[in-house]
Amino acid sequence: MPTTHEFIFEPLVIFNTLQNNKPEYRLATGYQLDKDLMGISFSLREGVTWSDGKPFSADDVIFSFSIALKYPELDSHGIRQWVKSIEKRSEHEVHFRLKKPNALVAYTLVLFPIVPKHQWQLVDNFAQFTNSDPVGSGPFTDIQALDENGYLQCANPAYWQADRLNIDCLRYPKVTTNDDFISRISKGEFDWTGSFIPDIERHYASYSPDFKYWLPPASNVNLMFNFKVADPDVRDLFSRVEFRRAISMTLQRQLLIDIAAFGQGEPPRYASGMSERFSSWADPIIAEKYRPYVSYNPMLAKDLFDRVNLIDSNGDGWRELPGGKPLALTIITPKGWSDFNTTAQLISEMLRQAGIRVASVQADFLEFNDRLARADYQLAITNYPQGPTPFKYFDMAFNSNYQAPHYPRYAMHYYQNPRVDKLLTQFPIATTNQQRHQIIRELNQIIANQQVTVPLYNTVEFYQYNTRRFEGWFTKENPVASPLIWPQAPERLLHVLSLRPKKQVSEPE
Known part of the structure; x- marks a missing residue:
């Protein structure tokens, strides 16, 4: 569970x-x-x-x-x-x-x-083994109820920090759909949650002064180029950093965030795609040097398109490949991923304004992964896993060892750089923080310089909390640790130990 x-x-x-x-x-x-x-x-x-x-x-x-x-x-x-x-x-x-x-x-x-x-x-x-009668070391080991509506998990009297625990039970209700979740959270049923709420101010925060949220930065969503694309003319085009930068500077990222992510995101600061979470790892001079390439600049983008001989040679409004052949690209996204699908459609419209013909294509997730694994695509949109340091992003996204069919999709752009691979092998064996920071800074510089992928926006973590019944919450103003309720945030144990019931709170009518 x-x-x-x-x-x-x-x-x-x-x-x-x-x-x-x-x-x-x-x-x-x-x-x-x-x-x-x-x-x-x-x-x-x-x-x-x-x-x-x-x-x-x-x-x-x-x-x-x-x-x-x-x-x-x-x-x-x-x-x-x-x-x-x-x-x-x-x-x-x-x-x-x-x-x-x-x-x-x-x-x-x-x-x-x-x-x-x-x-x-x-x-x-x-x-x-279902472990129906668990024996544990944590604060909540007593499963008092378990049925189709959810379960009740209560305190462990033998917990080694029982004196710090002010919460008696965790009630984990079954939620069937996102609409069900929004309906119930807006009535104040939940104290601690984490789920996507479109237009969160209107559909949640405005209902009560006790309904709070914090959206800490998460990982980036990037546009990938297939460096092994079958068409040799397109492959040559993708190999030009000027073209990749031109694509990047054609995009209006705040519009992507406002429409596709309902405003819940941040434009990228780093052209490498490194998450805003790891700003302390970045060289600010390098970050600012390459930041213009992840900023909207349609005039410079058009100059770069011209520089790689991607011009409208017949006056039909569309740019052709250097040899005169029509250029028509596709962006593939997983079917049902509405934010990615909308992002792809918006990117297509933005690139059309620059004379680049692009169509968005949706595929079932398994087919999406399979096509990336077989290098059977031109452009694709992906997110990335997180880790305690920026290493996991750079390793999963740019380590050429992961460009094989049995690995996840993250490095399936097929860009390879021996220096990047060497740095990635050095990071786990670096013995000091200074050495690790220097490795990340060099990785950040190489990937930004080459614009291997195009960072689109920084996603956010979803966290909502209700201050009516409990206090001690981790907040933007009190960022003790990650505030998330989900298993990928072990800090939730620290969070629950900080919570305590409010005194003299009347019951809801």
Whole structure:
């Protein structure tokens, strides 16, 4: 269930992404990398018990990771690619031996749930185990109700920080559609949520002064060029950075945000597509140098189109390829992704104003992925996964090792740069923050200089909260940690520990 991680199974460490990945120690009290970066040890918190009163120890950690190593289908966070073996050094210390050096392996290891060995060692089939009576280490382990309308998950009296917990239960109701969600949140039913609400001021915030929201920046949505496109004339065109920059400067990004994302987004600051979340990693001089190329400048764009001999040679209003052949491009997006579909249609209209003929094409998601994997497209729109540092974006988006059919779509532009690949191999083994920041700055500069993709807009995280019944919320003015309720934000454990009921609040009529 979505409230299993963190709330039933507490993590070893939470890395606070809004506080420069500051470690917030939970079941662990510290960690230490080996000097050769081929291992890492965790010191475990003493005095912690499971919800059934049994003591938590190193045996539980070793047992949990052994499941992932033995059963690939349960390796939810890619543990097997890094961990070679696990050693118990004492009742409260474990050591992981790695298959290859990685200075940042802790970020991955702490995402894996630690389960109680004394309960799970009796399980015959882990893949089918429903854990209907969970034993956990987190603050909410008691499932008091579970039916077709939702479930009720209540406090663990044995929780090691029970004195900090002021919330008795989490009620997780079933929501059938987005319209259902909007109808119910507008009536004040939900306290803590995170979902897309079009025109959020009108359809939510205006209903009550207690209805609040915060939309922190997330990852970018980019336009991709297929550097391996079948047509050699189009392939030559895509290879010209002047053309890619011209496309970028033809786009009115605020209009994309206002229409396709209902105003919930930000124009990109970085021509590399790096998220605004990681502004502290950027060289401001480099950022400003390339920022004009992700800004609307139709006159300069037309000059660049002319420079690559993309001109209207027959006077019909459309630019032709240098040899005189008509240029007609397509943008592919996943069917049903309304924001992407609308974005593609708007881009088509904007490029037509510059004499570039573009049609938007929608495909089922599986077909969309397959076409990108086979390089069977011209232009495409994609978003990107997030991580605790900018590395995940640059690695997933520009590492040529990921340009194979069994990998996700993010690097399927097929641009390759040996220097980029080398920097991406250096980042995980860099031993200092200064070295890691320098690597990201160089990656940012290379990708921006080449305009490999065209950043369209920075997406946002969806977070709504109701101040009528509870206080202590993480807000834009009080950005303690990520405020999200969903499992991809481990900081939600810190959030729930900060919440407390308001006093003397009358019940709704």
